[in-house]
Every structure is written in structure tokens, then in C-alpha cells.
Amino acid sequence: MENRCISKSDILRNTLFHIQVRQCQYIDSFPEKVTTIIDTAVGKKRMKKYDVVKNRLYRIKTSFFKINSIKKKDFFEGLYKRIESKTK
Numbered sequence: 001m002e003n004r005c006i007s008k009s010d011i012l013r014n015t016l017f018h019i020q021v022r023q024c025q026y027i028d029s030f031p032e033k034v035t036t037i038i039d040t041a042v043g044k045k046r047m048k049k050y051d052v053v054k055n056r057l058y059r060i061k062t063s064f065f066k067i068n069s070i071k072k073k074d075f076f077e078g079l080y081k082r083i084e085s086k087t088k
Contacts, residue, residue, distance in 0.1 A: 004042055004043070004044060005042060005043065005044065005045055005046055005047065005087040006042055006047075006083065006086055006087045008035060008039045010086065011035045011038050011039055011042070011083055012031060012032065012035040014079070014082055014083050014086060015031045015034050015035055015038075015079060015083075016031055017082075018075075018078065018079045018082055019031065022068075022070065022075065022078075024064070024067075024068040024070060024075075025067055025068060026062075026064050026067070027063065027067070028062055028063065028064070030060065030062045030064045033060045033062070034057065034060065034079070037053060037056045037057055037060070038053065038057075038079075038080070038083060040053070040056075041053045042087070046087060046088075047083070047084055047087055050076075050077065050080045050084075053080075054076065057072075057076050058072055058076070
């Protein structure tokens with residue numbers, strides 16, 4: 001079994017925590033979609049660069065950003081930094 005720097009459940013937990021900290025609401029499977037994309041960016045020792053996965057994150061079809069009046073850039077960059085800090 002491959003040793004990873006962070007587990008998928010930890011990524012989901014951090015995504016949900018980030019949503020809570022930002023005081024956002026969601027009604028679809030947004031956290032799970034984000035988790036799946038970021039999980040693919042996780043390697044054995046470190047995560048891929050944000051620019052590598054940014055386009056995939058931006059293509060998620062969701063009403064999350066409209067409901068919460070929040071910018072994708074701000075949300076995803078903050079979340080990625082939070083998760084990346086957990087991998088070090």
C-alpha cells in the first residue's frame with residue numbers, strides 16, 4: 001500500500017472545516033468533488049502545485065459560489081494552502 005502525505009478523509013475533513021470557517025453554506029456534493037480533485041494531487045511525499053489542479057477545481061459545477069457570494073480564487077487558494085500545510 002502506498003504511503004501518502006495526507007489521506008482522503010483528512011482532505012475532506014479540512015475541506016468541510018474550511019467551509020465552516022468561511023461561514024459558507026452548501027447544498028450539493030461540492031466538498032466531495034473538491035476532495036476527489038485534491039486527492040488526485042496528493043503524492044507520496046508532497047502535493048502537486050496549485051496551478052496544476054486549479055483548472056480542475058474551477059470546472060466543478062456547483063451553486064456554492066453563487067449562494068455564498070465568494071470568489072473561487074480566494075476559496076480554493078485558501079483551502080489548498082490549508083491542506084498543503086497539513087502535508088508538511
